[in-house]
Amino acid sequence: MTLLPIAVLLSALLPPCAAAPEPYKVLEPPLDTPWTSRAGNTPWAATYPRPQLRRDLWQSLDGIWTFQPTEEIDNQAPPALPLEKEVLVPSCIESGLSGIQVMGVTNMWFGTKFSVPPLWTNNRRVLLHFEAVDYEATVYVNGDEVGSNRGGYTRFSMDITESITHSEFNEIHVYVFDPTDNLSIPQGKQTKRLSHIFYTPCTGIWQSVWLESVPENYIWGLDLTADMTGNVTVTVHTNKQQSTPLEINIVDTATGKYVAAEQLVSDKTFSFTVDSPKLWTPDSPSLYNVTIKMGDDEVASYTAFRTISSGMVDGVLRPLLNGEFVFYFGPLDQGYWPDGIYTPPTPSAMAHDLELIKRLGMNMVRKHIKVEPEVFYEACDRMGLLVIQDMPSMRVFDNRRPTDDEQAEFGRQLEVMVRQLRNHPSIAVWVIYNEGWGQITDYHPEFELTERVKRLDPTRLVDAVTGWHDHGAGDFHDNHHYAEPQCSTPWYSQPNTAYDANRIALQGEFGGIGLRPDDDNLWPLRPAIDTINETYEIHAGIESYHYRARTLLRLLREQVEMYACSGAVYTQTTDVEGEVNGLMTYDRRVVRIDEEAWREDVKADGLMATNNDATFIVFYLEATRSVNTTFHEVTNRRCCPSMWAT
Structure with a gap:
């Protein structure tokens, strides 16, 4: 029997007078990947x-x-x-x-x-x-x-x-x-x-x-956390919200062995303990498979044993992972694509960016005022990349403050984001406000929002304000400064504030050094081209670009050793439209940095070294090493349809 193509079957269902739609084809973006x-x-x-x-x-x-x-x-x-x-x-x-x-x-x-x-x-x-x-x-x-x-x-x-x-x-x-x-x-x-x-x-x-x-009776949600002591806390939510018997099994993915088998009921919170679990870290992102059977329903999930907290280390308040200070270091990641804008063209394209970050020896990514598809966070869980997750900023124009209704909606969507993503072990920090965008300053709602997030998710840290308008809320004192870092230093530049030793010192953004790419790798729209020189620091060539990058990393290392810096976010993974300060060009075809040299500078293994029981970041800079680099390029094509004409 010959099966008709689905398009033929669909066309048979159309009303006789329905006009055929204009057929789909990929339109040439200003820049492809x-x-x-x-x-x-x-x-x-x-x-x-x-x-x-x-x-x-x-x-x-x-x-x-x-x-x-x-x-x-x-x-x-x-x-x-x-x-x-x-x-x-x-x-x-x-x-x-x-x-x-x-x-x-x-x-x-x-x-x-x-x-x-x-x-x-x-x-x-x-x-x-x-x-x-x-x-x-x-x-x-x-x-x-x-x-x-x-x-x-x-x-x-x-x-x-x-x-x-x-x-x-x-x-x-x-x-x-x-x-x-x-x-x-x-x-x-x-x-x-x-x-x-x-x-x-x-x-x-x-x-x-x-x-x-x-x-008919099904599992619609799952809250599942597991900490460094082996304690598992789980709530299985059902559509009928009636206590229903269920079975939960946890399996070590590396060995295939069952580490827990519990008989519970739905719609109530339970805790139990797994003996001697393998802990999740960026160096060893151990995951455990989870299955839940409830009547005719069965779902599969996963979890990891790890604890995010803060504590004093040698007199300095530090972020802790499983009780140990881990310096957070990674790029600002905006998740923009020249061919897909917010949507990566393929799953492998999305993974490509994360693989580069991991390959360069970094242990963190700051997901910048965007929420990605859940498979992005799954990739971070499996690769071992800590995530600092921003709430997408509310934009307010014409110099007015958000209304009470707009502020309430911002808070509601913040809660939805936390509930949606809180099972992912890679997420370490929630960010509420970025650089004052949409932030009310005649009173300080970040205090109440911070407490609200901590009630929803007590297992993570909260960065209430990254950038400025800092009034003391949250777990971090977080400033932005381009190009040089000012992380916990005894000096600061406006609109930042003096370092607050009662909170963790984080350099929420720094770097941003730019190098205009070849035209073949450049977003070619006139509004973007005209603003390239607004990039925080523009370089004439690759030699000075690499010299400056090395200088900034050295300054950061010194601030870790001399002061109290506990993490830093380098701007940024890729160029985006008129911003030309990425580790890669916007089309992902050119890696600006020399990968081998970068790995030597940053030294992988979570960027950490231990010396006389004092843990600090080490970059192993080699002042005499050549700054020459090799570009990694592939054949590209660029095109510019009429809608983008300037």
């Missing part, structure tokens, strides 16, 4: 979106949907499918990979059709999951409104069982409203008013969409 041409139509469809709550029965809806802009919804009915243009989901409609590549759309529709696998019909529920839609989403299935969400960085789900049919195709419509720059919302670096450190926005369904089959 080595993965642009490899993305295809389903780059994320094989990747399970929620690695800490896995089931076998799932179906990706990633792929080619249709799209059209619209006016405000105003109770309008979902339009007939297909819509005007085909679009890649997930993607930002401003990106070349989306097939749309337009900016400035505020209201829009997305739509697709799907069928339900036959095995999902026997007394089971069907869940529809969205990992992230920017900014507000209203979802319809076969014309029924089944749910909505506000917030561009967090996942949401709905039970669509009563709205679907198992005998034919079903329709999904998603109405999206994205008020970037028009309302004060958590939007991070996104802007339609492009400038040096604010970049192309992301609109639409930019993370995965998928279906899942679950029994």
